Amino acid sequence: MLKIGALVSGGGTNLEAIINSTENGSVPNAKVVTVISSKEGTYALERAKKHNINGVCIKKTDFSDFDQYMQAMIDHLESFEVDLVVLAGFMTVIGEKFLEKYKDRIINIHPSLIPSFCGNGFYGIKVHEAALEKGVKVTGATVHFVNEETDGGPIILQKVVYIEENDTAQSLQQRVMEEAEWKIFPEAIKLISEGKIEVVGNKVRRKN
Numbered sequence: 001m002l003k004i005g006a007l008v009s010g011g012g013t014n015l016e017a018i019i020n021s022t023e024n025g026s027v028p029n030a031k032v033v034t035v036i037s038s039k040e041g042t043y044a045l046e047r048a049k050k051h052n053i054n055g056v057c058i059k060k061t062d063f064s065d066f067d068q069y070m071q072a073m074i075d076h077l078e079s080f081e082v083d084l085v086v087l088a089g090f091m092t093v094i095g096e097k098f099l100e101k102y103k104d105r106i107i108n109i110h111p112s113l114i115p116s117f118c119g120n121g122f123y124g125i126k127v128h129e130a131a132l133e134k135g136v137k138v139t140g141a142t143v144h145f146v147n148e149e150t151d152g153g154p155i156i157l158q159k160v161v162y163i164e165e166n167d168t169a170q171s172l173q174q175r176v177m178e179e180a181e182w183k184i185f186p187e188a189i190k191l192i193s194e195g196k197i198e199v200v201g202n203k204v205r206r207k208n
């Protein structure tokens, strides 16, 4: 059983999609064992509670330095023997210490087709605003392993979403979630839980 620790900062719809997939049998070999929120009172924590999953808030401002903050998260995840860390709308950059500890065991969902509209400053609704501003005709979502480069780690899965003539950033954000994020995030976890992928250099390779 792959034990997942989910890091969240907001609404937690991706967290919900992951929990549902593990509970309804579509991702049978994985289980969310703890949820860490970077803010107090997020709806993501409420969702964890509803599913009887441990949920805590560990926030940067409670620590005098960044390393201590990272260590507190590592200690918490270790106490739950977490195998895979899932960033489900987590809006804080992960530090070196954490990356080393969970090398090739941290995955993130990003609401665009990386390498478009990603990197520092591209998060949440801003990503969709930038896509509409550029006038691209397709966008989508990407699940990738996390390394020291923001949104630059090996890509696991991507899914395309077509932009419609009357899209607003809000309507596009919702469709990207429904048509792409909530599908490929659980799918990626399934692949990992079944040992079907591996990181080779800066790419993800399917094992046969």
Ligand code: GAR
Pocket: 009, 010, 011, 012, 013, 014, 015, 044, 088, 089, 090, 109, 110, 111, 122, 123, 124, 127, 177, 181
């Ligand atoms: C999602 O759209 C996710 O892709 C995005 O934040 C949203 C979180 O929603 N993540 C990023 O932009 C990370 N760079 P959720 O809390 O409802 O899952």
